[in-house]
Amino acid sequence: MPVPFVTRGFQGKPRATGDAARRVPLSQYLTTDFPVLSAGPTPTTNLRLWSFTIEGLVREKISWSWTEFQKLPAQDFVVDISCVTKWTKLDTHWRGVSVDTLLEHVDLEPRGAFATAYCDGGYTTNIRLPDLVNGQAFVASQYEGAPLEAEHGGPARLVVPHLYFWKSAKWVRGLHITEKETPGFWESLGYHIRGDPWKEERYSGD
Amino acid sequence: MEESAIDERTLDANAVAGMLEEIFGTDMTVADSKCAGCGREAEMGTLLAYTSAPGVVLRCPVCNTVMVRMVATPRGTLVEARGLAYVRLTR
């Protein structure tokens, strides 16, 4: 295996030090930016037509319109987020509805073990139900005190901060509960089925 | 496609021509392709490219169908091209 050529004077990205370092998963670097990553054009969503749905292995499917969704109890969340492209951002502020709150409105069938989050623009990602409950996930419509911008997933996105950020699906429109895990957009092409940054589960087979 | 959807981060396949040549062994930007979604036939150099994602996505500029996805991993590059009805390679 040839030794890679090292470019004189190129430092790459700074690594976290001190207290921050403990909060940054393996091989990640710290950023204060909020990079925009997208697999396609930013959808333009008409709020009058927006809905969030939980369906699949539930006794009865439920849908909230935007107005109804805004009436659900919301919370402020401060979380660290890590993208598989190696940046980590600490102390991001969101406001949204906990997935626990949303699941209170449905009766999950016992066979239901996984969820596929589906979105405007066609993106999907799969998440195990245990990763979505107990305060670990929320549907956010505000970021840093302002309505979530379209390029960052507005009007609403899923946020699952303990997994790599590709699981935090932008432009989310619902959760489909299933018995078997169905790999989503990136999981079906080489990315890890679960994506835990603390175990560095970036690619399938990691 | 709505004008608002085309933002400055959207590129075209010319931006990933090197990666495509590495994978396919030849310059793909001049390769004729057909979209499996809408049937549009054109050189791959006209496909829109989204490169700021965890992988590269090439889309049809008319119907937005995902035509090619590429993910570089430590164990090789995965390529999925179900959205390509065909690609014509000439040598």
Added chain:
Amino acid sequence: MAITSAATHGKRSATAATDERRILDWQIATIAAIHTETPRVRTFTLRLPDWTTHRPGQHYDIRLTAADGYSVQRSYSIASAPEREGEIDLTVERVADGEVSPFLHDVAVVGDQIEVRGPIGGYFVWHSALEGPLLLIAGGSGIVPLMAMIRHRAAATRRPATRLLYSSRTLDDIIYADELRGLAARDDGLEVVHTLTRSQPAGWTGYGRRIDDQMLSDVRRPLGDAPRVFICGPTPLVEGAANGLVRIGVPAERIRTERFGPSGK
């Protein structure tokens, strides 16, 4: 979709820029010169141990690697004409939150070695064996691949009627301003039309607004119904110009586009 592929091995041939197969390899180039074009734009002359002729419009990939293995790659269009052998010019705009351009501008010096591979990309190319007339439309650093075409044209025996419509923010942002003025003054069928979109100097007689259908219509009129068109620059400008040309009747199949990412602001 089915592909068949035959591997070829062996050294890059001198005609690699044509349809012949070649292996796209990284090589280590040396920075031979750095020239400041505008406050945010510099040209890097790279001497290549494995230079092969390119076609105007092609690009090279640059790869930077840090000691810890972190590596990043970007593409830069070749600014120089293929007539200049052994080295290439890459003109690079410094993008504030970029990864490669700030390194090139702020850290790299003459004598440094940089990993490159190329030339790459056969779609967005023009060479003098292709007929014109030519309509070239550039936004900001999108002028770079078009300048390779213009420089190649100047060295060629066949020079089709050519018009360059070049959109810049201010007078100071115009890259290759003097050279373009000099080439246009040769009176050999090249005309350069500028538009300055943010501010214009006193006495400015050129356009002073974003490219629109009226401007496109005026600029292309002398070139006839179906010029060969190359548009390069930020995506919104490229999309706007391409759509505008189609609206005023230029056949879509005559238009080739190359989109550059967000520019420095």
